[in-house]
Amino acid sequence: MIDKLHLYKANISEVEKLQIIDKNNLTEYTEKGVKFYRNFKESKFFGGLNIEITTKNELKIFVSVHKYHNYLTTGKSTNHLPFSMKQARETILKIIDQVGTDTAGMFVKMYEVGLNIVVPIDVKQLLARVTSIQAHERKKAYINPKYKGERAVYTEFHKEIRVHFKLYDKVQEMKDKRATEIPKENILRIETSKNRQERLYLQKFLDRLEREQITFFKDWNGLQFEREIKAPKGTTHQRKELVKNIFSVGVEQVKNDIENDYKNGVLTPKQRRVKQDFLKYWDTEKKQYTEVATKEEKVFFTAMKKAKKQLTKL
Incomplete structure (x- = not known):
């Protein structure tokens, strides 16, 4: 070794x-x-x-x-x-x-x-x-x-x-x-x-x-x-990506990332607000989402x- x-x-x-x-x-x-x-x-x-x-x-x-x-x-x-x-x-x-x-x-x-x-x-x-x-x-x-x-x-x-x-x-x-x-x-x-x-x-x-x-x-x-996200039918790609980030780095880090993206002009005021609102109710929302290990991780x-x-x- x-x-x-x-x-x-x-x-x-x-x-x-x-x-x-x-x-x-x-x-x-x-x-x-x-x-x-x-x-x-x-x-x-x-x-x-x-x-x-x-x-x-x-x-x-x-x-x-x-x-x-x-x-x-x-x-x-x-x-x-x-x-x-x-x-x-x-x-x-x-x-x-x-x-x-x-x-x-x-x-x-x-x-x-x-x-x-x-x-x-x-x-x-x-x-x-x-x-x-x-x-x-x-x-x-x-x-x-x-x-x-x-x-x-x-x-x-x-x-x-x-x-x-x-x-x-x-x-x-x-x-x-x-x-x-x-x-x-x-x-x-x-x-x-x-x-x-x-x-x-x-x-x-x-x-x-x-x-x-x-x-x-x-x-x-x-x-x-990187894992797949099992989500309710009709969930948008953007929402799945947000959930994936929360599972990966945690709510607090995602909050910081949202603020940085907003300050750097990556997010509009509306996009920032929508993400913040989702995070506010994450403890309730997270019951609808599940992380799924990919084939590559299992291999x-x-x-x-x-x-x-x-x-x-x-």
Whole structure:
């Protein structure tokens, strides 16, 4: 389940430094007359294990744990198959051994927890229904324009945000990267990215991987989809959309949205009044409306449950 992982160790000894350089055949560079070492150009031939020793004798490791595991077991750096926390732990320890260091003084700077989910429908169809995720707080989901064909949905992310969530079409990503073997199934990839970790020792991280898995599934059980509204015969589309928003974000937020739309000229005085009047009697009106889960929502939770169960067999 662990994919991207960035590790950091400060002030490595000269003995450890020379051992790492020799064992991994790091290339020497200079910056303002000071030497540093890395293998970024060659790492793709060795499972994508990127190693750097900076001018300040800092050791940095950048790797996809999932891809490195598959590189060791199959010779191919792929991450579309199931991958458990148990396998992740074993692989991280192999990475540390390969680098030629140990876990003492090693910190985790960022990491991703991910899961591949085989679904029976087009991933794009499922993504189009995603609205937000209710983890520690509600995070709205957006189509990421970086990916072709609206096949990736992210919550807001920038350098100040420590946790963000993403869903995307794994098969499409593999096609875009010109992978040699493309799976025939529809695969939805879900990931939780945790950035800017502070004082998280690698050993502590390894000891809490099971808890990370529990948190991962708890968060993704909060994935929210656009739902259909079952309403009395003759209910207008506009009224159904209003009810859908109330179910989604609550009465108070809808009230605020109405006022903002009115101030920005989106609503006329009459449209504002009609919506306000409906909200005034919502406690009575809501008995006539029911939220109905869509096919896409049902598919996601059924398939995620199946993928979770599959991990226990690895």
